[in-house]
Amino acid sequence: MVPRLHAAGHSVIAAPNPLRRLSGDAAVVRAVPGPVLLVGRSYGGAVISNVSGGGVRGLVFVAALAPLVGESIGEVILRAAAAVG
Numbered sequence: 398m399v400p401r402l403h404a405a406g407h408s409v410i411a412a413p414n415p416l417r418r419l420s421g422d423a424a425v426v427r428a429v430p431g432p433v434l435l436v437g438r439s440y441g442g443a444v445i446s447n448v449s450g451g452g453v454r455g456l457v458f459v460a461a462l463a464p465l466v467g468e469s470i471g472e473v474i475l476r477a478a479a480a481v482g
Contacts (some may be wrong), residue, residue, distance in 0.1 A: 412425055412428075412429050414444065419443060422444045423445075426444055426448045426452060429452075431454070440458060446463060462474075
């Protein structure tokens, strides 16, 4: 996806995701200078949900976890499983 966005004239940063813990992963993304539109896929949705700051202009979730305020990743998965039935 990054090459396609570059080809369309967009500046793109694919921030590394160390996959240590949610707060640490969010801190890595938070360090990206803004203004930014954050895009998260799968676990990345939970990561971008935990990034805040003046430079964040929006969040895009692509087949991603989207936790409610204060919700853990495990709770998101249980909520989704209950919705499916």
